[in-house]
Amino acid sequence: MTTPDRYAEERWFLVRGLPAVVRRGALLRRVWGRSAPALAGLAVVAANSILVVALSGKHTIDIDGHPTVTEGFLLALVVLVVPVASLAGWLVSRIDTPLKRVVAANVCLVVIILGCIFGGPSPRVFVNLVMSLITIGVILVATATGVGSILGWAARDTMSNLALASGMFVRALPVVLLTFLVFFNTYVWLMAAIVSRERLWLAISFLFLIASAFLISSTMERVRPIIEAPEPALDDQDRLAATPFADIVDEPGADPLSRGERANVVFIVAASQVGQVLTVALATGAIFLVLGLIVVSPPLLDSWTRGAGRNDGHILGMILPIPDPLIQTTMMLTAITFMYLAAKAVTDKEYRSQFLDPLLDDLRLTLVARDRYRSAASRSTTARPSSGTSSTPKRSPRRTAQSPPC
Incomplete structure (x- = not known):
């Protein structure tokens, strides 16, 4: 080898x-x-x-x-x-x-x-x-x-699933149409003009945490069997052929996943789903933002907000020619869309078959590669001669499955 x-x-x-x-x-x-x-x-x-x-x-x-x-x-x-x-x-x-x-x-x-x-x-x-x-x-x-590795993976995963995101957007059209009615609602615009940006961020964070917790908890049962026993499949050898683990043989009794590894696995599955849903929600919010720039004139804004709305918007320390109530209304509609899509992703069988099942299969393959990686590291450790005066090198005992991962 x-x-x-x-x-x-x-x-x-x-x-x-x-x-x-x-x-x-x-x-x-x-x-x-x-x-x-x-x-x-x-x-x-x-x-x-x-x-x-x-x-x-x-x-x-x-x-x-x-x-x-x-x-x-x-x-x-x-x-x-x-x-x-x-x-x-x-x-x-x-x-x-x-x-x-x-x-x-x-x-x-x-x-x-x-x-x-x-x-x-x-x-x-x-x-x-x-x-x-x-x-x-x-x-x-x-x-x-x-942390940078996880964030980079999340960004690449979101970009690679944009086609699936468009499919989710089509299936979310009913809530988009309902949100359209909310968008042209005087009381919504009045609230957006009066509420402070700090309170709005607190409300959006509250909705985001509820939807994310619901989305994460619903997938734990599907992730747990893979974490407990990532058994190799027949096609794993072909799928790992172009990787550094192609020549490593699968061996039983690999080290179990540590707590850090379990948390890492759960996090990337959860981050992948949250990122997917958030991408569609942000796209929906962008559509409403552009729509507002087209149809909301200063007289209409003045009428909806009863004179409380500013014609300029404050974003990240910048002042832009976008009405501040339009920015805040778009933020609220994005949060509502995110909550709806998070609930729909859990119950949508087509979403699970197109996105979640391939994700879990790739995760299982990654854990198989992890077992090969640990087995190879264990063999290289046991093969290394110990320091001593004896002319015959001694081999250190191989780790058992109960030993903590290095």
Whole structure:
């Protein structure tokens, strides 16, 4: 058998959002290079801030009334910064060589420093440097703890299931039509104009937690048998042929999953479903936001909100030419849509067959690869000669199934 490629094996698990499976200390290695995708996204934000300052002469975006051509271009930069940053992070994540990842991370660091000097949220360079340093520190900590691996997997999983998300949107049309009636309701707009953004976030978080708890608890029974005994299937050898675990033989008596691994498995299944439902809910909210921009005029807004609504909106410290009641109404409708879709995902057999069952099958295959990974690590440990004066090397006893995972 060939010598196992530990880096390739551990990267395989990290790409699939299971950092708890890899060896102790493996997460602390190559942290800078593994942080390159997140640093690429931050570099895009820094480059965007340079463009904003160069066009507007200000470090904040303050657009109200009828935007000029330049302000329209600034709005386009605001809309495109997140998709472009996501694309940059995805492209960098496809780099396999550790050295090339380090080079990409260094290039991103240069762009971030330039953003602090010529752009940034503050006119003071020192403040921008401190904020960027804190952000980079958070990225490195997330990478070293495995949180970044889980977030990266969740983003890739959501993007890969956009076709299924469109199908869920079609099946959710009844609630969309009902929400349409709620959208053109005077009392809803009056409440959106009066309630504070802090109270609205508390209400949305409350609804989100209820729906997420319902969605997670309903899938625990389907996940538990896989966690207890991820038995190999007949086609696993073919499905693992192109992976670092292709030449490792399945052996009985593998180490049971630790508590951290169990929590990791449950989290990625729950995060996958929540992300899928949230994607459809956000798409629904975006449709209503665009609809409101088309039909809600200042006189109509004044009539619905009884003069309490502002014609400009405040988002992430920016002032945009979007009515604030429209933003708050869209947020409420998005939360309601999320709750409905979370309940429907649990009872919809078509959703389970198209999304949940393949997800659980991939999870079972990943745990089979995990058992092979642990078996190979155990064999390499027992095969290593012990330090001593004896000329005959001794073999350390093999771990039992009850031993804690390394």
